[in-house]
Amino acid sequence: MSTGPLPLVLEGVSKTFGEGAAAVHAVRDVHLEVGQGEIVAIVGPSGCGKTTLLSMAGCLLRPTAGRIVILGEDVTNMGQGSLARVRRERIGFVFQAFNLLAPLTVRENVEVALNLAGMGGREARQRSGQLLEILGLGHRVNQRPPNLSGGEQQRLAVARALANRPDIILADEPTANLDSKAGHRVMEVLRTAVEAGEAKGLVIVTHDVRILGLAHRVMAMEDGALAAG
Numbered sequence: 001m002s003t004g005p006l007p008l009v010l011e012g013v014s015k016t017f018g019e020g021a022a023a024v025h026a027v028r029d030v031h032l033e034v035g036q037g038e039i040v041a042i043v044g045p046s047g048c049g050k051t052t053l054l055s056m057a058g059c060l061l062r063p064t065a066g067r068i069v070i071l072g073e074d075v076t077n078m079g080q081g082s083l084a085r086v087r088r089e090r091i092g093f094v095f096q097a098f099n100l101l102a103p104l105t106v107r108e109n110v111e112v113a114l115n116l117a118g119m120g121g122r123e124a125r126q127r128s129g130q131l132l133e134i135l136g137l138g139h140r141v142n143q144r145p146p147n148l149s150g151g152e153q154q155r156l157a158v159a160r161a162l163a164n165r166p167d168i169i170l171a172d173e174p175t176a177n178l179d180s181k182a183g184h185r186v187m188e189v190l191r192t193a194v195e196a197g198e199a200k201g202l203v204i205v206t207h208d209v210r211i212l213g214l215a216h217r218v219m220a221m222e223d224g225a226l227a228a229g
Contacts, residue, residue, distance in 0.1 A: 004200075009070075027063075039216050042226070088116050090168060092169040093172075094157050113163040127163060162189070
């Protein structure tokens, strides 16, 4: 693995929703370091805090306590404008709910991520086409997300997350809607992105035991706490 600042560091990160007797402690004092070129899988039952943890790592939620550092940059108390920059330039997020843009075509859903990162025209078209072909969506570029199957929408979400070669990829159940063959293809694409240096690290939240062998490290989460698996 190459040297340099760690892609992701979580120091004592906690998240509490609500107050007093109604408080829900979703994440409790999590410490996690993702090394350069490392793939980390986080497993655990539904409702244990995995998605909340990933959302904090992806600058979508602020921690109640603790510190989050992405490639040497402390993002814990950043303003919204700076957080938007970090998300745009450094993070590729595969959402469990996809979060695709229904009015746009498959190709446009990928290109919009590239446009936001400053890439346009022919270069963006070539990059989007390359990713969609690799992920088996080359024949669907002019379709819109509502016309895709759940598995195709999942693969489109992965293509969009990889589009601008993010420093770190955060994937929430990236193979949940895929059969074995398609799930393996998605994981190979994600792993190749890390191995080729297009991304410096990958964190996967998953229930899919089929893909755990592709991770360098597996962590178990239960009741908001994280431990080595």
